[in-house]
Amino acid sequence: MPALSLQPIQARIAESTLSRGTQFAQIADFHRWLAKTAEHAYMNVDRIALDRLIGWNHDGMTGNIGHQSGKFFTVEGLKVSFPESPVADWTQPIINQPEVGILGILVKEFDGVLHCLMQAKNEPGNHNGLQLSPTVQATRSNYTRVHQGRPVPYLDYFRDTSRHGVIADVRQSEQGSWFYQKRNRNMVVEVTEDVELLDGFCWLTLGQVHELLTVPDLMNMDARTVLSCMPFSGAGLARTFTPNVGDGFGTSLIRSCDPAEGALHHTDDILSWITEMRSRVDVHAERTPLNGLRRWHHADGKISHETGRFFDVIGVSVEAGGREVGGWTQPMIEPVGTGIIAFLVKQIDGVLHALVHARVEPGYADVVELAPTVQCTPENYDHLPAEARPPFLDEVLGASPDRIRFDTVLSEEGGRFFSARNRYLIIETDGDPGLGRPDFRWVAAHQLGELLRHSYYLNVQARSLSACLHSLSTTRTTLLAQR
Amino acid sequence: MPALSLQPIQARIAESTLSRGTQFAQIADFHRWLAKTAEHAYMNVDRIALDRLIGWNHDGMTGNIGHQSGKFFTVEGLKVSFPESPVADWTQPIINQPEVGILGILVKEFDGVLHCLMQAKNEPGNHNGLQLSPTVQATRSNYTRVHQGRPVPYLDYFRDTSRHGVIADVRQSEQGSWFYQKRNRNMVVEVTEDVELLDGFCWLTLGQVHELLTVPDLMNMDARTVLSCMPFSGAGLARTFTPNVGDGFGTSLIRSCDPAEGALHHTDDILSWITEMRSRVDVHAERTPLNGLRRWHHADGKISHETGRFFDVIGVSVEAGGREVGGWTQPMIEPVGTGIIAFLVKQIDGVLHALVHARVEPGYADVVELAPTVQCTPENYDHLPAEARPPFLDEVLGASPDRIRFDTVLSEEGGRFFSARNRYLIIETDGDPGLGRPDFRWVAAHQLGELLRHSYYLNVQARSLSACLHSLSTTRTTLLAQR
Numbered sequence: 009m010p011a012l013s014l015q016p017i018q019a020r021i022a023e024s025t026l027s028r029g030t031q032f033a034q035i036a037d038f039h040r041w042l043a044k045t046a047e048h049a050y051m052n053v054d055r056i057a058l059d060r061l062i063g064w065n066h067d068g069m070t071g072n073i074g075h076q077s078g079k080f081f082t083v084e085g086l087k088v089s090f091p092e093s094p095v096a097d098w099t100q101p102i103i104n105q106p107e108v109g110i111l112g113i114l115v116k117e118f119d120g121v122l123h124c125l126m127q128a129k130n131e132p133g134n135h136n137g138l139q140l141s142p143t144v145q146a147t148r149s150n151y152t153r154v155h156q157g158r159p160v161p162y163l164d165y166f167r168d169t170s171r172h173g174v175i176a177d178v179r180q181s182e183q184g185s186w187f188y189q190k191r192n193r194n195m196v197v198e199v200t201e202d203v204e205l206l207d208g209f210c211w212l213t214l215g216q217v218h219e220l221l222t223v224p225d226l227m228n229m230d231a232r233t234v235l236s237c238m239p240f241s242g243a244g245l246a247r248t249f250t251p252n253v254g255d256g257f258g259t260s261l262i263r264s265c266d267p268a269e270g271a272l273h274h275t276d277d278i279l280s281w282i283t284e285m286r287s288r289v290d291v292h293a294e295r296t297p298l299n300g301l302r303r304w305h306h307a308d309g310k311i312s313h314e315t316g317r318f319f320d321v322i323g324v325s326v327e328a329g330g331r332e333v334g335g336w337t338q339p340m341i342e343p344v345g346t347g348i349i350a351f352l353v354k355q356i357d358g359v360l361h362a363l364v365h366a367r368v369e370p371g372y373a374d375v376v377e378l379a380p381t382v383q384c385t386p387e388n389y390d391h392l393p394a395e396a397r398p399p400f401l402d403e404v405l406g407a408s409p410d411r412i413r414f415d416t417v418l419s420e421e422g423g424r425f426f427s428a429r430n431r432y433l434i435i436e437t438d439g440d441p442g443l444g445r446p447d448f449r450w451v452a453a454h455q456l457g458e459l460l461r462h463s464y465y466l467n468v469q470a471r472s473l474s475a476c477l478h479s480l481s482t483t484r485t486t487l488l489a490q491r
Numbered sequence: 492m493p494a495l496s497l498q499p500i501q502a503r504i505a506e507s508t509l510s511r512g513t514q515f516a517q518i519a520d521f522h523r524w525l526a527k528t529a530e531h532a533y534m535n536v537d538r539i540a541l542d543r544l545i546g547w548n549h550d551g552m553t554g555n556i557g558h559q560s561g562k563f564f565t566v567e568g569l570k571v572s573f574p575e576s577p578v579a580d581w582t583q584p585i586i587n588q589p590e591v592g593i594l595g596i597l598v599k600e601f602d603g604v605l606h607c608l609m610q611a612k613n614e615p616g617n618h619n620g621l622q623l624s625p626t627v628q629a630t631r632s633n634y635t636r637v638h639q640g641r642p643v644p645y646l647d648y649f650r651d652t653s654r655h656g657v658i659a660d661v662r663q664s665e666q667g668s669w670f671y672q673k674r675n676r677n678m679v680v681e682v683t684e685d686v687e688l689l690d691g692f693c694w695l696t697l698g699q700v701h702e703l704l705t706v707p708d709l710m711n712m713d714a715r716t717v718l719s720c721m722p723f724s725g726a727g728l729a730r731t732f733t734p735n736v737g738d739g740f741g742t743s744l745i746r747s748c749d750p751a752e753g754a755l756h757h758t759d760d761i762l763s764w765i766t767e768m769r770s771r772v773d774v775h776a777e778r779t780p781l782n783g784l785r786r787w788h789h790a791d792g793k794i795s796h797e798t799g800r801f802f803d804v805i806g807v808s809v810e811a812g813g814r815e816v817g818g819w820t821q822p823m824i825e826p827v828g829t830g831i832i833a834f835l836v837k838q839i840d841g842v843l844h845a846l847v848h849a850r851v852e853p854g855y856a857d858v859v860e861l862a863p864t865v866q867c868t869p870e871n872y873d874h875l876p877a878e879a880r881p882p883f884l885d886e887v888l889g890a891s892p893d894r895i896r897f898d899t900v901l902s903e904e905g906g907r908f909f910s911a912r913n914r915y916l917i918i919e920t921d922g923d924p925g926l927g928r929p930d931f932r933w934v935a936a937h938q939l940g941e942l943l944r945h946s947y948y949l950n951v952q953a954r955s956l957s958a959c960l961h962s963l964s965t966t967r968t969t970l971l972a973q974r
Binding site: 106108110169174177178179193276277279280283284286287292373374461462463 | 589591593652657660661662676759760762763766767769770775856857944945946
């Protein structure tokens with residue numbers, strides 16, 4: 009049955025999720041390496057007033073904040089009309105970064121097992137210093153060298169892939185509440201040639217990456233989104249790999265990654281539902297001058313909402329060692345509070361499904377993307393009526409410990425967001441909480457994988473959680489390859 | 492081998508392409524019906540000066556032309572920067588129609604064979620009166636009744652699909668040179684219940700639709716784009732249906748619709764190539780006031796380019812019988828000249844492939860869409876140097892008659908475009924004209940079908956040609972179902 013045999017790349021990915029690494033035999037070895045790397049990394053970040061940024065100008069007419077080179081990004085205003093939502097219209101600051109950057113993980117086989125080249129990288133927004141990033145995270149300004157820095161290591165593998173194997177290559181959105189139509193290119197590229205291992209980089213198997221996803225604030229957002237685009241799902245997976253020890257949950261997760269095991273809804277019906285949601289929702293967002301926002305005020309060197317909620321636009325001054333340039337200043341977004349990002353998951357006919365939400369964010373390129381079941385900062389809803397409280401939030405926060413399959417605080421992109429942290433949760437449920445809600449659907453992991461081959465279906469939070477979900481195949485089961 | 496068995500819907504679609512109709516046993520019966528329908532349809536269209544439009548205002552500040560209701564569409568300016576192109580930057584008028592409309596074909600089985608409910612419809616831009624349109628072509632303004640007209644027949648089948656079968660449902664772009672980020676929802680919905688046949692509507696098999704695609708200016712653009720989104724391709728198709736009579740071309744076309752027959756490039760490589768093109772191209776388009784365009788002038792009641800090339804924005808006054816409202820005026824785009832829209836196709840290992848072009852148009856939502864091999868109005872290039880002449884245009888225009896597989900002049904959307912006509916061509920070639928051109932790729936029909944499940948991969952011209960390509964399975968071969 010040729011069509012049911014596992015594709016080679018999916019088999020090799022599954023193999024890597026089962027394997028210890030070559031560079032670090034034990035995960036403790038990795039942590040020692042990270043601690044040692046941290047000794048040589050240095051970054052000092054100070055808050056400064058927005059009007060003390062160097063090289064950044066406030067446009068005289070609009071108040072928009074932009075770099076004098078015209079590159080990097082601008083902070084502008086956005087005017088949103090969304091009649092069906094609890095707040096029918098609002099204005100807000102937003103980051104406009106039209107450049108498409110590259111987020112790339114280089115992979116290579118050692119002893120027949122795929123390893124990912126990860127970088128221990130400091131970013132001004134990281135509250136804890138080094139986090140693990142993809143091999144490359146480069147904006148176009150980075151690699152066209154607008155900031156006169158050193159060349160980005162390993163970038164050429166991603167700029168010219170003709171001699172290499174491309175495992176994933178897809179443009180994806182980022183936070184639609186903070187970015188205006190931001191998109192990055194997510195790439196996984198395989199090389200067979202020798203690769204020099206530079207300081208601050210290390211080779212990890214997917215099994216090790218999965219284990220490290222459970223460490224708070226370690227695997228950064230860019231790493232998570234690229235990981236989510238790897239083709240984990242494949243027809244025949246459930247037959248080829250069987251959980252050895254582990255509960256029914258592990259088995260249902262492996263089956264969920266296998267299209268041959270089916271799903272509650274046909275993928276065409278999921279696509280039609282997305283089309284319906286995108287067509288029905290009436291939302292308009294347009295850029296507007298930063299100095300004309302209602303209820304946002306520029307005071308004390310930052311821009312804040314009059315209630316103190318949502319986020320502030322702040323300035324930072326950065327001094328770094330071991331990075332492209334030694335020092336710079338920049339605006340950043342500092343969110344208020346720690347968010348909750350959660351999937352409710354459920355075994356349906358023995359196949360694990362996640363409850364996804366067709367969510368509107370004003371910065372999306374196409375109205376709606378699929379989001380986690382819950383994605384919010386609870387405090388932002390305190391002042392709104394109970395009906396406005398996000399659905400399923402109480403179910404997530406009140407879950408009994410034995411239903412919590414994943415629970416780790418992880419950071420968002422440290423180059424633009426200052427200390428932006430979310431608690432990522434995967435909660436198993438038996439009920440049918442999505443029943444009768446037209447903006448929620450149960451989907452299997454292989455359907456998420458199919459959607460992730462294309463742009464703008466899963467938002468960045470759902471992609472992060474999807475990576476966390478896959479990590480459970482390593483951390484909650486021991487798989488037995490039957491070959 | 493379950494994964495290789497033909498899916499039921501693809502089998503029924505293939506069956507319909509082989510079948511004569513129930514309502515019209517012969518195609519001559521259809522033409523008699525159309526002629527009779529035309530006797531009862533009446534539409535008189537006069538050109539009028541733009542400033543004589545009734546209910547449309549010219550904004551005092553920008554000169555943008557909009558309807559006083561704030562609905563329908565506006566004519567604005569667009570400022571484009573595209574450094575790599577022969578003309579590095581320009582401004583132009585553009586239609587901004589943010590509303591998502593519905594283009595829907597209702598299908599139903601008669602005597603076990605799928606039939607499409609098509610409408611003989613007059614549009615002000617049709618140079619020849621009635622053309623065949625989908626069951627429904629409705630803007631949101633249409634169906635929310637902004638213009639106080641009669642309800643749109645059959646619309647409810649598409650607004651609430653819960654009781655029906657959804658065969659296709661995807662948002663697609665339209666002309667990116669004339670529309671700013673226009674998107675319509677393309678739907679095919681199957682009903683089993685009785686459907687009243689209203690005046691001006693008829694039931695046609697896909698075989699009949701295919702035959703009528705060869706009639707000049709008959710199958711309208713909206714019908715073609717919806718047809719292209721039907722799932723013609725299916726694994727096992729080549730085994731189940733074999734051309735009975737016909738040449739190798741017919742066989743290679745059927746094999747091209749069958750994913751099991753393979754293709755020159757893996758679909759993941761095609762997706763990566765699209766990602767690469769979308770990431771690499773440096774193009775910026777932003778809306779700008781209509782009265783500030785360079786080299787475009789408002790004179791003699793219309794807006795024209797100073798060279799007389801490209802298109803004019805004109806006004807029309809319409810009087811209609813048998814339509815939603817009796818009379819109205821509106822602005823329209825009138826292109827200069829008849830365009831050439833062509834696929835070069837080639838048998839590669841017995842599987843037909845089409846040469847697609849990764850094309851930039853300023854109105855696209857995501858930079859690049861896949862276009863026909865050639866898509867241009869030759870006169871627009873007369874003033875440019877020879878290097879700027881579209882690739883493969885001479886090969887298409889000089890093709891010997893025995894290599895021309897399809898050659899019909901068809902009209903573009905008659906609700907916005909006045910007498911916009913293109914010559915659609917499919918030319919078979921043996922050479923490898925795409926070799927070494929990074930912006931062209933050979934793709935099989937089943938790959939086009941896979942891309943058409945998602946938004947914004949194929950532009951409207953490529954979708955039209957894709958429908959024409961499928962029509963050749965009816966008109967150039969007689970298929971033998973082996974079941």
